[in-house]
Amino acid sequence: MSSPAIEILGLTKDYPVGFWRKRMRRSLDNLTLQVEEGEVFGFLGPNGAGKTTTLKLLMGLIFPTSGTARVFGRSIDDVAMRRDIGYLPEQPYFYDYLTARELLDYYARFSGLGAADRRARVEKNLERVGLAAVGKVQLRKFSKGMLQRVGIAQAILHDPKVLFLDEPMSGLDPVGRREVRDIILDLKRQGRTVFFSTHILSDAEMLCDRVAVLHSGKLQGMGAPNEIVSIELLGMEILFEAAAGRHLPAALLERATQTGARYRIEVPEADLYATLDQLKSSAARILSVTPVRPTLEDYFFRLVKGGPAPSYAVEVGAR
Amino acid sequence: MSLRAKNRPLWTALVAIPFLFVAIATLQQRIDAETRPPDNQKEELLLPSGALLKKLSMGYDSLFADLYWTRTIQYYGERVGTRHANFDLLYPLLDVTTTLDPNMIAAYRFGAIFLSEPLPLGAGRTDLAVELVKRGIKENSDDWALYSDLGFLYYWRLKDYPNAAKAYLDGSKTSEGPGWMKLMAARVAEKGGSAETARMIWTELYQTTKDPNVRKWAATQLDGLAALEDESHLNVLSEQYRKLFGRYPASTKDLRDARLLAGIPVDPAGYPYAIGEDGKAHLAPESPVQEPKF
Amino acid sequence: MTTSSAMPAVVAINTFREAVRDRVLYNLIFFAFLMIGAAILVGQISIGIERLVIINLGLSAISLFGLVMAIFIGVGLVSKEIEKRTLYSLLAKPIRRWEFIAGKYAGLLLTLVVNTAVMTVGVILALCYIGRPYMPYDKEVLIAVYFILLSLALVTAIALFFSCFSSPMLSTLFTLGIYITGVFAEDIRGFGKITKNPAIEGLTKVVYYLVPNFHNFNAIATASHGQLIPLSLIWQNTLYAILYVAVVLLAASAVFSRRNLK
Numbered sequence: 001m002s003s004p005a006i007e008i009l010g011l012t013k014d015y016p017v018g019f020w021r022k023r024m025r026r027s028l029d030n031l032t033l034q035v036e037e038g039e040v041f042g043f044l045g046p047n048g049a050g051k052t053t054t055l056k057l058l059m060g061l062i063f064p065t066s067g068t069a070r071v072f073g074r075s076i077d078d079v080a081m082r083r084d085i086g087y088l089p090e091q092p093y094f095y096d097y098l099t100a101r102e103l104l105d106y107y108a109r110f111s112g113l114g115a116a117d118r119r120a121r122v123e124k125n126l127e128r129v130g131l132a133a134v135g136k137v138q139l140r141k142f143s144k145g146m147l148q149r150v151g152i153a154q155a156i157l158h159d160p161k162v163l164f165l166d167e168p169m170s171g172l173d174p175v176g177r178r179e180v181r182d183i184i185l186d187l188k189r190q191g192r193t194v195f196f197s198t199h200i201l202s203d204a205e206m207l208c209d210r211v212a213v214l215h216s217g218k219l220q221g222m223g224a225p226n227e228i229v230s231i232e233l234l235g236m237e238i239l240f241e242a243a244a245g246r247h248l249p250a251a252l253l254e255r256a257t258q259t260g261a262r263y264r265i266e267v268p269e270a271d272l273y274a275t276l277d278q279l280k281s282s283a284a285r286i287l288s289v290t291p292v293r294p295t296l297e298d299y300f301f302r303l304v305k306g307g308p309a310p311s312y313a314v315e316v317g318a319r
Numbered sequence: 320m321s322l323r324a325k326n327r328p329l330w331t332a333l334v335a336i337p338f339l340f341v342a343i344a345t346l347q348q349r350i351d352a353e354t355r356p357p358d359n360q361k362e363e364l365l366l367p368s369g370a371l372l373k374k375l376s377m378g379y380d381s382l383f384a385d386l387y388w389t390r391t392i393q394y395y396g397e398r399v400g401t402r403h404a405n406f407d408l409l410y411p412l413l414d415v416t417t418t419l420d421p422n423m424i425a426a427y428r429f430g431a432i433f434l435s436e437p438l439p440l441g442a443g444r445t446d447l448a449v450e451l452v453k454r455g456i457k458e459n460s461d462d463w464a465l466y467s468d469l470g471f472l473y474y475w476r477l478k479d480y481p482n483a484a485k486a487y488l489d490g491s492k493t494s495e496g497p498g499w500m501k502l503m504a505a506r507v508a509e510k511g512g513s514a515e516t517a518r519m520i521w522t523e524l525y526q527t528t529k530d531p532n533v534r535k536w537a538a539t540q541l542d543g544l545a546a547l548e549d550e551s552h553l554n555v556l557s558e559q560y561r562k563l564f565g566r567y568p569a570s571t572k573d574l575r576d577a578r579l580l581a582g583i584p585v586d587p588a589g590y591p592y593a594i595g596e597d598g599k600a601h602l603a604p605e606s607p608v609q610e611p612k613f
Numbered sequence: 614m615t616t617s618s619a620m621p622a623v624v625a626i627n628t629f630r631e632a633v634r635d636r637v638l639y640n641l642i643f644f645a646f647l648m649i650g651a652a653i654l655v656g657q658i659s660i661g662i663e664r665l666v667i668i669n670l671g672l673s674a675i676s677l678f679g680l681v682m683a684i685f686i687g688v689g690l691v692s693k694e695i696e697k698r699t700l701y702s703l704l705a706k707p708i709r710r711w712e713f714i715a716g717k718y719a720g721l722l723l724t725l726v727v728n729t730a731v732m733t734v735g736v737i738l739a740l741c742y743i744g745r746p747y748m749p750y751d752k753e754v755l756i757a758v759y760f761i762l763l764s765l766a767l768v769t770a771i772a773l774f775f776s777c778f779s780s781p782m783l784s785t786l787f788t789l790g791i792y793i794t795g796v797f798a799e800d801i802r803g804f805g806k807i808t809k810n811p812a813i814e815g816l817t818k819v820v821y822y823l824v825p826n827f828h829n830f831n832a833i834a835t836a837s838h839g840q841l842i843p844l845s846l847i848w849q850n851t852l853y854a855i856l857y858v859a860v861v862l863l864a865a866s867a868v869f870s871r872r873n874l875k
Binding site: 326328329331332333335336339340342343344346347349350353386389390392393396 | 849
């Protein structure tokens with residue numbers, strides 16, 4: 001029985017707060033979870049939930065108050081273990097006096113790769129993150145999105161078995177995000193394990209084998225997206241337009257939301273055909289009829305209900 | 320807290336650092352021994368001139384003056400009493416100190432005594448002492464003690480009675496000049512080199528100085544003077560003895576047995592006086608008392 | 614396979630590269646002008662002391678420039694990386710924290726060595742310009758420069774130590790404070806002796822042995838006067854520097870190894 005890729009046991013982190021640093025604030029409370037090899041695991045939670053704290057603990061940037069963690073059976077204290085992992089920090093920043101190529105080469109040296117091997121990998125990964133054209137440019141000239149790509153490149157360059165990505169999509173435009181998604185799927189195809197934190201739920205839904213939801217430092221729920229989200233039908237959504245010169249029934253209009261010429265209404269499944277008839281008699285133009293099912297977002301909101309108001313990027317049309 | 324157990328750098332540091340410091344201290348002592356023998360020329364020899372240092376000290380003059388004063392005392396303290404001591408740097412050190420702080424009276428006074436004092440207790444350079452004190456007077460014209468020191472130098476070291484008298488007179492005219500200085504001026508002019516005058520000067524010095532080195536030195540001189548007086552008294556008794564017994568006494572014991580003395584007299588260090596074949600009293604050979612020379 | 618001894622070297626070379634790209638070495642140009650000016654000026658002064666002046670000025674400038682560089686770059690070595698968060702991705706690599714410290718130290722030291730070497734060449738050129746034949750005691754100048762490097766190695770270590778936990782401004786103050794105390798360590802002890810107070814004497818003695826004694830390394834005056842520096846002093850100073858740097862780097866590694874990176 002081989003060890004899981006990532007094993008977190010009772011990981012806890014307290015920070016001293018207050019003027020005299022006497023009181024303790026618990027930013028991570030007894031986190032326990034396991035990630036199997038080859039899984040893409042999403043670590044979700046609102047801002048301040050403790051996601052970044054968890055990742056920093058795993059990387060040995062901060063030290064736990066109690067608890068342990070292991071990667072393929074090796075403790076996170078073990079520096080040699082880090083050969084097999086790659087890390088992308090949140091809002092990465094790199095030595096701005098180096099060029100992209102030089103930075104990747106520099107980091108590659110820590111993995112003990114030979115010169116020729118390094119050269120090849122640097123080029124390949126620059127290509128992969130779409131920065132081949134700016135390899136010679138100093139990082140001080142890079143935009144946030146470009147730095148994010150460099151960050152991804154340095155994390156995957158040495159073909160690590162496990163990737164730890166902190167908000168890999170942040171700062172990227174939709175094209176960039178699609179590329180990152182493809183990279184993650186590619187890594188999965190190669191059999192690597194990916195552990196990433198995000199607050200963009202639609203990405204998680206699409207990419208992850210399993211997710212965990214963190215809130216106020218505590219693990220609130222964990223499981224595969226399609227398991228934890230019930231498949232019950234919540235209702236039906238109808239998109240329609242009014243015909244020129246024709247009025248729509250007032251009762252319907254009350255319950256509908258309007259955007260420009262378009263209307264949207266949600267009705268229980270049982271009322272579907274009655275509503276469609278009403279619209280037909282007003283000669284409204286039906287644009288679409290879609291079943292409404294609970295999403296990860298609903299599951300999520302349920303879990304974190306009562307906590308600080310989270311900020312979410314809600315994707316339009318990403319379902 | 321199982322993760323803490325692996326904190327090797329911390330434990331290595333805690334264990335190794337004390338040992339390393341012991342090694343460092345030992346090494347430092349070795350370095351000091353190498354570079355510090357009294358006749359080894361070190362950086363001090365390459366003392367910058369006072370004027371240059373004043374420019375470089377950027378307003379921290381008095382601090383540096385204190386520094387050099389400390390070094391002067393140390394320099395003297397390390398060397399005095401050693402067999403091959405020389406005090407070549409004493410004047411330069413005092414020069415730098417007083418250039419940086421022209422009002423450091425203690426430095427002038429120290430120089431007056433120990434620059435003029437012959438080896439092995441001083442540099443034996445009365446000329447430099449006079450120069451130093453004169454400079455001190457120029458910068459501190461109302462300080463009577465400096466005139467007193469100048470007077471001492473002229474009187475005792477140089478036997479220059481007219482200048483000595485003038486120094487004491489000038490000193491008596493300062494705002495706090497004590498009355499005795501006028502007396503001294505007159506006395507010196509009149510009597511020149513006499514034991515009494517010398518005693519006055521040294522007693523005054525002994526009572527007014529705050530410098531423990533100078534005090535000790537004045538006490539030594541006074542002891543020597545006392546010995547001289549004792550000896551001249553004993554010489555008189557010795558002549559009396561000869562008139563009575565036709566020969567000089569062999570020792571003070573004879574004088575006591577002849578009831579010319581009540582007991583056996585001892586010098587200020589506690590050693591009994593001896594009497595020579597010529598009937599003249601002198602100090603016991605082992606006595607540390609030094610007789611001043613007129 | 615990168616062995617553990619190679620990790621610091623990787624960091625060191627990058628640190629050196631940073632210094633070069635930061636245009637830190639431009640101070641050499643200023644130094645060059647200084648030496649040229651001095652050499653020309655010295656020609657106007659009376660014969661006999663040109664050597665004295667050039668060596669005094671040159672070595673003092675080397676020492677001063679080196680000191681400034683050691684402190685100002687040194688105090689930022691670690692704190693800047695923490696502040697700019699460049700350290701995050703680096704420490705997630707298979708590099709131990711003490712290896713990182715060693716590498717930063719070596720990198721700055723390398724920069725200082727290069728800087729000092731170039732400046733020394735400048736001093737030598739100035740000496741050649743004033744046209745003197747080579748004297749056997751001229752090699753004392755090189756020894757004096759070596760001593761300066763030893764003292765810079767010490768200052769760098771101290772600045773690096775403070776950089777591990779303190780802001781650049783505080784670190785500068787602390788490092789300068791220790792440096793000045795170290796320069797006057799002898800006098801502090803001498804002062805203690807004079808007071809003849811056993812408590813103060815004991816205290817100043819402890820300070821004397823704890824603080825790095827920079828006066829050991831001051832051979833500028835000796836070199837400029839053409840006096841010989843004893844061989845024993847050379848190895849003693851070297852050993853002293855090695856031991857003391859070891860103490861400071863050990864302490865720095867210990868402190869840094871437990872630091873939580875915000």
